Amino acid sequence: MNESAVARDVVVRVNGLVKRFGDFAAVDAVSFDIERGEIFGILGPNGSGKTTTIRMLCGLMEPSGGEASIAGADIAKNPELVKARIGYMSQSFGLYRDLTVDENLEFYAGVYELGAKKAGRVAWAKKEMRLEEIGGRLAGVLSGGQRQRLALACAMMHAPEVVFLDEPTAGVDPAARRLFWTIIRERAADGVTMIVTTHYMDEAERFDRLVFLSRGKRMALGTPAEVKAQFGEHLTLEDIFVQLQEKES
Amino acid sequence: MNRERLHAMVRKEFVQMRRDPATLRLVLLVPLMQMLIFGYAIRTDVRNLPTVAFDQSRTQESRALVQRLTATGNFVLREQAESYEDAVHAVDAGRARAAFVIPESYARDLKRGRPTRVQVLVDASDPSSSASAIGAAQMVGQQLNVEIVQQRTGSNLSTGLPIDVRVRPLYNPALQSAVFVVPGIIGMILSNILIMLTSMSLARERETGTLEQLIVTPLARSEIMLGKIAPYVVVGYVQMTTILVAGHFIFDVPMRGPLLALYAVTFLFITANLGLGLWISTLGRTQTAVTQSAIFIMLPNVLLSGFMFPREAMPPLAQAFGALLPLTYYLQLVRAILLKGAGIAEIWPQALALAAFAVAFFTFATQRFHKTLE
Known part of the structure; x- marks a missing residue:
């Protein structure tokens, strides 16, 4: 047990994390570890606690209990250090619609104090996120897929170790969704840990490993194959999740 | 930072x-x-209130009084009223904001040295706009009184007053x-x-x-x-x-x-x-x-x-x-x-x-x- 923990390069540790709103536990003692370069999925129906979990890990909400660390920094004790090491892409488009693509990128380059590296990083982000053609366009007029890529570009401007993507493909057409997943795999191959929430069960097969949440509780954890083995080989992941959800309610 | x-x-x-x-x-x-x-x-400095005059005296003296009142700039004579009711009605109806009522005996009383009474009606429903008109009417009355008393006693206008209060508005002289x-x-x-x-x-x-x-x-x-x-x-x-x-x-x-x-x-x-x-x-x-x-x-x-x-x-x-x-x-x-x-x-x-x-x-x-x- 100890041995494997040393050999594995764990960048995110979540241990018994709890978030209560009054009497209601939105996240109820959830634990998991994530390794460097993994594409890790947090799945579950609406209201299962996915977004709340991510928001706590990013320092947007304070946990009511439990602990978590990201790239060695404790989220409760050292939230500002966490913020410098992560990227976050919110569910709603969080960039300035009245700024152009280039202006949004330059703004975040400044916010992350890139200094002399600024021009290089902006060029890198535009190339890797396929934004080179549309630098002068206002973010407000971009298509759904272009917005997602711009948001990811801004979130990765400072070369973070861990990137959180909250429902990144919601409302994006299939072609743009495929391109987005291609980009996510490319970044993970560079060693960036990608943590993605989704309620599209057909995306579950794309994850290296995943955790399934229902009503704030962890229902399953592992690779898609492990989860399948655990609950029955003949079922698709979607079937398993529907069953888990029904059992819970 | x-x-x-x-x-x-x-x-x-x-x-x-x-x-x-x-x-x-x-x-x-x-x-x-x-x-x-x-x-x-x-404008808090309300001037030129439309005014109606009910001058029963119709003498040189009464016209001089109206002249003195309008000369303050607070009143503008718009019409002559034929009766007291007429004058009040003009104010009620909003055609005038002030009315001068001068008694028939005005000039006669002055000549005989008897006290006489002049009425100035002011529409004071808006206090800030009527305040300066009221002040002006009172001022004119006082000035006239002083002049008349001085004439009767024969004393000089400029040296006869025990106290001469002179107000000089600073900073905004034209108010x-x-x-x-x-x-x-x-x-x-x-x-x-x-x-x-x-x-x-x-x-x-x-x-x-x-x-x-x-x-x-x-x-x-x-x-x-x-x-x-x-x-x-x-x-x-x-x-x-x-x-x-x-x-x-x-x-x-x-x-x-x-x-x-x-x-x-x-x-x-x-x-x-x-x-x-x-x-x-x-x-x-x-x-x-x-x-x-x-x-x-x-x-x-x-x-x-x-x-x-x-x-x-x-x-x-x-x-x-x-x-x-x-x-x-x-x-x-x-x-x-x-x-x-x-x-x-x-x-x-x-x-x-x-x-x-x-x-x-x-x-x-x-x-x-x-x-x-x-």
Whole structure:
């Protein structure tokens, strides 16, 4: 047990994390570890606690209990250090619609104090996120897929170790969704840990490993194959999740 | 505080402001419009009340009295009434705001040295517009009395009076409202528009979700706050200069004191209001909620600061509330500099108060603004 923990390069540790709103536990003692370069999925129906979990890990909400660390920094004790090491892409488009693509990128380059590296990083982000053609366009007029890529570009401007993507493909057409997943795999191959929430069960097969949440509780954890083995080989992941959800309610 | 982060924030705010020409136009036109409205329309020095005369005496003496009354500039004779009822009816109907009623025996009584009675009816439903007419009528009566007594006793007009009170209005000798009102408009516009703009600016970021994205960055609270207000400092100075220059050329508002001192203390005032705006924006979650809170401040700003009504006339509670408004101090200061020619030596207490407001509001705002979504 100890041995494997040393050999594995764990960048995110979540241990018994709890978030209560009054009497209601939105996240109820959830634990998991994530390794460097993994594409890790947090799945579950609406209201299962996915977004709340991510928001706590990013320092947007304070946990009511439990602990978590990201790239060695404790989220409760050292939230500002966490913020410098992560990227976050919110569910709603969080960039300035009245700024152009280039202006949004330059703004975040400044916010992350890139200094002399600024021009290089902006060029890198535009190339890797396929934004080179549309630098002068206002973010407000971009298509759904272009917005997602711009948001990811801004979130990765400072070369973070861990990137959180909250429902990144919601409302994006299939072609743009495929391109987005291609980009996510490319970044993970560079060693960036990608943590993605989704309620599209057909995306579950794309994850290296995943955790399934229902009503704030962890229902399953592992690779898609492990989860399948655990609950029955003949079922698709979607079937398993529907069953888990029904059992819970 | 990090220079690069702050610089990014300030630059972003300026670009956003440039992209929003509607707001920019509003910000530049509203001060001019308000100045013209307040400067032309608001006259506390009401003159030329339309007047009807019921002169039963119809003598040289009675005409002289009417002449003396209208010569004050407070009354303009519009018509002659044929009866007392006629005169009262003219005031009732609104054709006249004042009426002179002179008895049939006026000239006769004067000649015989008997007391006589002249009535001046004034429509006092609006106290501020009738006050100066009432004062003028009383003044004319007194002057005439003195003249008549002096004639009877044979004493000289200029040496005969034991006490000669002479009032000399300082700073605004022609007693024009605009000269007093326009400098106040600088303060009121700066205060109300800046509070509104800054409080909306932060609320908009919260509502559109861009704040969520900012919070997960290393930006410090104070950097977000300072970045938000920087463009509005420039807006404030542009507005102030617009009113100052237009007021000078349109309404002859003097600039007697050092303008450099005025611009310096205005920085404190602008900052205090921006801090207040930011603080208000932390009190509500949506733009609508924040607008309502802002209006809650704007109304006392107009009514209790001394902008429209003298603070001296207010009950103690209203005075105490007014003392919590930065505008109250700025009004004293801007009027002192422009009208009285005061300099830093005279206005430092108000400047100090503004500085204290600026620091306090910023502290409140930064304290209340949490970098979390709860």
